[in-house]
Amino acid sequence: MNYAKWLVEVPSEITNDPIWKLEVYRLGLFAGDVGWQDVQFLAKKPLMLSVADQLHRSIDSISVNLTEGYSRSKGPDRARFIEASLGSARESREWYYKARHVLPAEVLKHRMGLTTRVVSMLAPMIPHQRKHALREEQAEYNTQPTDFSLDEEVPFP
Numbered sequence: 001m002n003y004a005k006w007l008v009e010v011p012s013e014i015t016n017d018p019i020w021k022l023e024v025y026r027l028g029l030f031a032g033d034v035g036w037q038d039v040q041f042l043a044k045k046p047l048m049l050s051v052a053d054q055l056h057r058s059i060d061s062i063s064v065n066l067t068e069g070y071s072r073s074k075g076p077d078r079a080r081f082i083e084a085s086l087g088s089a090r091e092s093r094e095w096y097y098k099a100r101h102v103l104p105a106e107v108l109k110h111r112m113g114l115t116t117r118v119v120s121m122l123a124p125m126i127p128h129q130r131k132h133a134l135r136e137e138q139a140e141y142n143t144q145p146t147d148f149s150l151d152e153e154v155p156f157p
Contacts, residue, residue, distance in 0.1 A: 002154055007026070019067060024066065029069045030114070032062065038111065045102055068081050073096065074129060114148065
């Protein structure tokens with residue numbers, strides 16, 4: 001499976017919703033789907049059970065928070081949910097890093113690239129909603145990392 005194949009398998013109840021137009025939403029939903037197998041893999045390792053639980057919660061929260069925020073009026077209320085989604089994307093990346101001792105290298109590389117792509121797309125959305133700068137120093141993200149591609153087959157543990 002790759003991102004393009006995954007896109008055509010998403011049910012119309014989701015793809016017909018206006019939020020589907022947001023690429024960052026689609027990537028967040030995709031991350032949750034591919035992360036499911038990672039969570040199952042990690043949960044089978046006794047020392048990784050809590051990591052699996054935390055990863056499951058954070059990776060699914062990326063698209064869930066975007067969905068809730070998209071249903072709010074533009075402005076500070078919507079920005080709050082985008083911030084929560086951003087926090088979940090960063091948290092997911094962090095849990096993947098903590099799982100690096102047991103996840104295959106190609107899985108880790110893909111998931112770190114995917115979550116970083118999501119972070120790089122979410123961060124600029126917040127000031128646009130709030131009409132002022134982020135409360136943190138603005139990071140420079142390469143929007144298309146050279147070692148990460150959505151066109152490749154998704155590796156699984």
